[in-house]
Amino acid sequence: MARGEHHRMHAQDRVQRNRLRVAQEAARLMSEHGIRDFHHAKLKAAERLGIHDAQALPRNHEIEQALREHQRIFHAKSHPQLLRERREAAVEAMRFLADFEPRLVGAVLEGTADTHSAVCLHVFSDTPEEVTLFLQERGVPVEVQTRRLRITRDEQAEYTVLLFSADGLPFDLTVLPRDSLRQPPLDRVDEKPMRRASLAMAEELLVADNDDDDFESKLAAVLR
Structure with a gap:
């Protein structure tokens, strides 16, 4: 050589x-x-x-x-239980927010959630104030922020984010317009359309076993 x-x-x-x-x-x-x-x-x-x-x-x-x-x-011993708790909380929150067609996104869906991770949901309304009012009327104190998400590789948009805690867990709701149900923002990891799970999909994922060795195939099956 x-x-x-x-x-x-x-x-x-x-x-x-x-x-x-x-x-x-x-x-x-x-x-x-x-x-x-x-x-x-x-x-x-x-x-x-x-x-x-x-x-x-x-x-x-x-x-x-x-x-x-x-x-x-x-974290082999603690992570499966930590993840399950957050997925259970996600399912409960999605049922509560059913009028806004919630989708589970982020670390709780992907299986990489840790003790710092919020339960991240996308909810859909053409008037973000409608979601804020819905929560406030039900006694949920929220912090309102904004977040920029990439819609295409060349385009970004700013959305309302609602932060609150329930049962000791942080929740992070991004409010998107209704037509965003058809076109997810791009994922920050691979810049492909973000993977999202409906309530039915999240319930199915919760039923799946906790064997992370085949996590990707299980998630792919749920999101099919």
Whole structure:
């Protein structure tokens, strides 16, 4: 093997090792410190590891994979129960919010929820105030924020977000217009249409067993 080729392969191996190290550290930060933003987590991880090569920054799906692995290794006993509690809470909330055709999204659906994770739902109304009033009239104090979501690779839009707690768990409701039922926003992990589960799908997922070894096929079956 030529010397130049040897150096090139060595450099590629180093980059791949560093990508894995950054992904693992980003996953740890997300799991243990409640960091929800993938970009922030990977930058903080690279800084902590002293890695400054942009090529060594993993993609979001690599961090999500590392997060699943982190949870399997370090939270094997507690994670299934933690996830089930949040999915049960999600189903109960979706029944409560049935008039707004709720969809379960995010870490609770994907199976990567941790102690910091909110139960994230999309609810649908052409007037966000209608959802706020619905909650307030039923004695649910809400904090109103806004969030930007990517509709296409080139287009973003701002939506109302309602935050509240119930039974000790945080809830995060994004209010989207009714026509967004047909076109989900793009996922922050892979920039594909966000995976969402209706109430019936969430109930089906809750019935599934807790064997994470075949999680993707189970989730795919539920979301078919």
